[in-house]
Amino acid sequence: MTPAIDLSLGEVAASLALVAIAAAVSLYRRADLESELGVAVLRSFIQLTAIGFVIQAIFDSRSLWLVAMLLLVMVGFGSITARRRARAVPGALGPLVLALASAAALTLGLVLALGVFEPTPRYVVPVGGMVIGNAMTAAAVSLNRLADEVRSSSGRIEATLALGATARQASEGVVRRSLRSAMIPLIDSTKTTGVVFFPGTMVGMLLAGADPLDAVRLQLVLLWSLLGSVAIAAVIATALAYRGFFTPAHQLRESALETPIA
């Protein structure tokens, strides 16, 4: 296949000129972001180049086992990254792994079962990465919010427990609000798609010379799958993680409330 856009390494390096502008702005406004920018550029170069080789090798092998392993690695890294944002949630890693794995398995399973994509590495790897990435963000936001909500509502939660409510009944409100905060950003961006912003897949396909309506069809499938995966991830993460704040005797753990805000 002939690529529609053929970039030399020199041309890629030339785009660093725009990073230089960002660094200059940072220097001028004393935002102190120059080294952060440097690290971001270096990491994106190393990580994307490495994953480029990995994906090329997986595409060449056409092995779905390798794809499954790559997706598992993504779930693992995604869960660890999300846990950093949810440090104040006791025992968050287990719920996060389950949330990300379920979101990936259910959404990928559905689009493959519906025959939207062929079950080949060329489709499963990028779509899986997109699903897991969005699920990670949603799960992290939901748990981060959950910790804040439990802390700010601890009086009301304890007052409810004192009436004989279970931990689950006492945390219904905080779980609901955490779920909403995780899902609203994607719902809003889905609402404004094509008006305020153009999603990445569509932009990529248009740049690569695809027919606009083909690009739109694929983008819709991805957008709607992402909505589903984000919902699954946030629901599972919050439904399991709230238990970490309580003892089996339906007591709010004091230690959970003393953890610093993430």
Add this chain to the structure above:
Amino acid sequence: MLQGVTLRIERGATAIVGPSGAGKSTLLRLLNRLADPDAGDLRFLGQDVRELDVLELRRRACLVPQLPAPLPGTVAANVDFGPRLHGVAADRDRSLALAGLDPSFAERDAQRLSVGEQQRLMLARALALDPEALLLDEPTAALDEAAKAGVERTLQTLERRAGVSTVLVTHDRAQARRLTTCTVELRNGRAAVA
């Protein structure tokens, strides 16, 4: 926080007094298992609290928090909440009346009540569970003088009207004398009947 506390609380009205940080609220939280002691045991009507169903214990020995924490919604929804958890119907008008609130409050938004009214709602919400004991954690600490006097009048007659025993945590000895017949003093993590 509490060490070697040996204490027997009889039926009726008992006050727990002591300086800030003496463990008064902690003791109250141990009584209905919002917290558990590291060592030792607690009995409710002769039974180890850890052998009782914790949710049922909290219905029978119900805690009213220091700061009012109404649920979003109406006064009626707040009063009905506890009984609904336990699968029984609330006698809403009786609970409101016992707490000194007119039944016309039922449809008002709980969040829009004054702090004094909210504290009475907390009392009504607990009384709706028909508890054997009410655990009151400084119930007038957040109130102004007028509201405090009103809530005190309600508490003074509660035992006679509702047949409920009360354990009142307060730092105010005069209030303890006004509202209870027995006072326990906590100091340096130990208890003494005053």
